[in-house]
Amino acid sequence: MGEAGSSDVVVQAPAPAAVKVLAVSRIAPSLKDEGRLKLSFFDTPWVGLPPVQQVYLYHLDDDNDTDDGYFPAIVSRIKTALAETLAHYLPLAGTLEHVPDTGDLVVDWSGSDVGVAFVEADAAAGMDVRRLAGDETHDLAAFLSLVPELNTGVLPAPLLSVQVTRLGAGLAVGMSMHHAIVDGRGAWRFIEAWSSASRVGSPVTEALGPPHYGRDVVSHPRGGDELARVLLKIVAPNLPVVTKGVRDTSQRFRLARRTFYLGEDDIRALRRRIDDLAQAEGDTPEPKKPVSTFVALSALVWSAFVRSKGLGVGGANKEEDTYLMFHADLRARLDPPVSDAYLGNCVRPCVARCADAAKIAGEAGILHAARAVQAAVAEMAAAPLTGTDESGFDTVRQLPFSRVANVAASPRYKAYEATDFGFGMPARVEMVSMNHDGEMMLVGGRREGEVQVSVSIDPAHMDALKACILGTSK
Template sequence: MPEWAQSLKPKTAAAVLPTVLQRRLATCLPPSPFAHLLDRRSQNTYGHRQASTLAVDMAMAATTPDHPAGATSASPPPRLRVHDTTLVQPSPSPPETSLPLTFFDIIWLHSPPVERLFLYRLAPDADVSAILSNLKASLHQAVRAFYPLAGRIRLTPGTSDRYELHYTPGDAVAFTVAECDDDADIDGLAADEPREVTKLATLVPPLPEGGHGLLALQATVLSERRGLAIGVTVHHAACDGSGSTHFLHTWAAACVGAEERPAPPVIDRSLLGDTRGMYDIFIQAAPSTDEMEFVKMSDDQLFATFTLSTDDLRRVKGVVADEAARRGAAPPPRCSSLVATLGFAWSCYQRAKEGGRVVVSGSGEEKPRTCLLFPVDHRSRMKPPLPDKYFGNCVGPAFGVAPKVELAEGGAGGVFTACAAVSSAIDEAVREIGTPSMDTWLDRIREVSAMGLLSVAGSPRFRVYEMDFGFGRPAKVDIVSVARTGAVAVAESRSGTGGMEVGVSLQPAGMETFRKCFADGIAWLHQRS
């Protein structure tokens, strides 16, 4: 046992967690946004595995139809040695509390957890023991501010379909300290190039078995103590990405002893009214656990990051503006950096589904359509508006729909079609708030799933690359859970210069096809001016 591990003094050991960690790679499918609401009858367009309620046709799940996955053999995942599992309680402990799930929360009741992985480089002289001790000590403060995350989801006593987050003094968050063998090198794990998902998944903890836990954390010392991985697993019914990253920013600020701390969360579900009875609509429309199926991730699954620089995004916006003028589109699509990122990635994805071929759109016949499904935060749009730091879920789906053949067009055509559809979807999502259209969200998700769709996780607003615990900014941040759904993950660029990152998980052949489509698209952007 290394010296830094010997200095750890476990408090309350959760004996089940080390066992769970060893089985981590065979667990079920974490979600991309709204993936768990899809109809089990939908078919994965790549046809290589059975579709499921939780993940069907959400992205290039493994291969393209014309390019079956190669026979690449995956190396075994790094060996994980668990040194300490501590149950961190809020200190001081709040009184027993129950928070009822809202109609935004209940959508995610049966959803598997969302997993994020933060990778950090450590200085050669870093005191690993002190770093781990500081992480654990400061976690008490963060858990105190976000005490519902130490609790569980339960059926509200005396009801048959009302659920709540229930916290009782003594509840705690599991914090595991582990070490990986020499295969877990920080340089390889933090690269943009394709990495084996099994190596990343080992570094993310499961939620405790035998209950409805809400949060689990794991700090893993990497090879030669040159890096540290912090894995975060959150139950989506407890909070959305805004809430979970708010918790992490609070933890990081406490760890460095910052004088200026993030504002505390607003823990009050009564702020979100439900005059339309949407909870009842959603609880009846949501699939039960018996209706769900899960697809096991393939052993050779890869994860890679593709970056759009500030200059790339400027060029995408220019393409959209020029093409809108050429087509006489009035008004032209509003093309923010997020719209440009989603549109460019979606067009590349659809072209990759066509085997990387540049498609020329015809006319005169009905064109099959597809959908980009992505979340929109509605805190500021509720009536009355919710506080920015409201703790819970307040995201709804946006449906970008476009003809497949037009998305896959080369040049300006595919990019314009995708960005215009994304921009229109945002406008529609904003207009729907407070109207009967919200009642049909789950039905519409099932409807577009039949088209084949791609979903999106993450947001540049979460500022994940500002998560500094006292040993520097992250070298890499990934949403590991998208590896099992094929969704794309978006975040701000780690360079801090205004670019965007897109995380994609595919089998080797599909990854190579997407990589080529993305690179060709970037090259075309720079050749046209």
Template sequence: MSPSLSTTPSSAATIITTNASQLPANKSSLVQVITKCTVLPDRKSTAADLKLSVSDLPMLSCYYIQKGLFFSPPRIPIPRLFSLLTRSLSRALSFFPGLAGRLTTNPDDGRIFISCNDVGVEFVHAAAPSLSLPLLLPPAQDVPIEVQSLFALNGAVSYDGHFRPIAAFQFTELGDGALFIGCTANHAVVDGTSFWNFFNAWAELCRSPDTITISRSPDLRRNFFGNSTAVIRFPGKAGPEVTFSVGAPLRERIFSFTSAAIRELKLRANRQVNYSAELYGKQIHDKKLIAEGEEISSFQSLCAQMWRSVTRARKHLRPDAPTTFRMAVNCRHRISPPIDKFYFGNAIQSLPTTANVGEVAEKELCWAAELLHRNVAAHWDDKIRRGVAEWEAAPRCFPLGNPDGAGITMGSSPRFPMYEGNDFGWGSPVAVRSGMANKFDGKFSAFPGRYGGGSVDVEVCLAPDTMAALIEDEEFMHYVSKGYDAEAVNAN
């Protein structure tokens, strides 16, 4: 079958369709590609070129973001559902023209920008008849490697956006009728806030086909240090190399924390309780409260506990060695004047907090939590601008990874609307998962809990021996819920 092309954008999804027999055999044998197509925006873009910012450029060496959603079986025939997804995607791309473009480097000055040229995104329809929700979402077990096959563009580095789609989507039917919708997006083009804003917009247009606009339009003004003249140059036009070792042995698991467990951690972090020596090894005698307005947050409390527990689980570390906990900080509201909360692009900085292994492992939770809290609380306009100036003086890609084996990098956020707003017309998602991209020993991602109320799920990637030791940590596991309830999901 020859590819068919509709060359004029219209109210219908504009697609280039390819027969499955023409596709490369790069999927797991468990996942069969049925159709692959290119979806174009339903309106011609009028957006100007979008220059990569000081927060976009460092991401060129990172893999694309890969996040997706599991859904219970829909009561919609698959052919109709496929049409709904592609048509609404076409409409959504008109509001987010950067996703349907390509990266371009100006040969004269080396500036890299997004050309909103309407070349479209990749959309894959696949089937996995031997996979099901219970198999892919097992309770209290490692994440099955088969989840990685539910995403398109595996192995794409953000610099590849010069010649590969900036975004790609895979819609997979599972054997039990459940669905997975995976999104792969260039990390030099979007951060988590932009990623989930787009996902929400796509879902909104899918469940409300007559909607003319979207409720949360992206801000395309590129005003996050848009006046910077800094560029990154790559000799030989080969692009950057990934900064961490790919293929090292890893175990990946989702740890779920109920809202009650997180409240308990927050109380400990703010020194408001006294725990028994039998359970925790020592008492917290200092019950003083953090000053008003200085309260350690729930998420900082959870991060501190994970830092302590994982550091203890890394048996090979010397007590006097440094350990660093990095978290991505959304700078949209932290600079003066602030930028729009729906600013399209990266507006983040990586915030490291460093201490000695022995102190993190042995001191109380409140000590580590306060370190994290003080660092985040100080990260406002002056510090952000200082970080930008330092980067402009020596432009470089972000060194993602864990070279000394003692670090943790926390990505994503429990505040992202992963469940809220992602009903495509047949019900809310039942689980969030990510692909193989940007995973290494010490890479964590935080998701909102499935049932809301302040619950949090943390995707944890660790070396096998460290994961085994972490699961044996009684203090840590005290806070972890029993895990994913497959029966509840299937009954949803």
């Protein structure tokens, strides 16, 4: 188990210098086609939320630091690959638009200005890639300067923008994507196709087939179009001006961020600890359900969140409830199932509950947390579409967010392999758009079997959270 920078020399530096924008262009799909699609009931809950922002940091050969042609060559390569990939992922090159006559939101890629904003930038010496990739504590101001803007507040709205920034002998690729068009699995599939086009010359390979995005593959018993309009009125009642919805990003700069890495041995030990606690407490249901990596890590970060916040330890907090929220991919659970190649949202919220936070904070807290997560997964598996309507949305919106930990992404996302554009895997992959106290991101790490855990929490509780994560996982 380790933290970011634990195996590297961390270089201290002053506050990051401003990033200088060199050029802004529009990358159009290499093969154009015209089309539009209506957002589904899975898509519309995400309309009012800020864009998903990621950054990938790369070490490059120091000898190329002074080569004036090296950075333009990389930029050209990434641009060409993006154009080739967008030809298969056409909705990402379009815009999100409101149709007043029907009340629908549609993605349209029929106009002459179809394409993606592409920013080329340069950073001063203060934005050294070694420091940014090695620091345990995130330099949020620096990370935000390495991802492009994406104005999703007024329709029509773009769906994707990209920024490539030179960092001395390093490089940053930043991306902002509208969540209303795609979920995590779809986004990572696009990124993998884009990096494949740059690395091997094609976004479609034997291992990575073309996407499909027709929303007719997902349906709801009460009528998907009707439900989409109902949800849209809840999340964005003032179209074409989009409200911020349930997530407020105003506290982003008040939160502390850190990244930890759990190796294969750490995760095995964590699962074994849960099993040992279950045996000691006689909590071994038959048939015994194995503790998955996701369940084990979710239990770890939830119990760490509860302990670090002092929930359930006495006083006013003694008998408070606590929750863990995550989203489950429904592709394989729908009838008929939806393929992995679906470019759209196909997830539903799941909420693990514990009426007494003291149980999660106690010695066997990680076991209670794991059982609650397993129960939420079982509830979802029994009725996959439950919680996808307005009642489910209201349930999530009414949660006491000060006592809610939120786990996003998945250890199954091979974030480092998926972002090899042909000049090696990145030194660091980070989700920049973490906006809430208690938000945790899980993705596959750089090493085999490793999982990267990035956390966002009130600075007053970060040291306690760190101690809980490092201590409980051993």
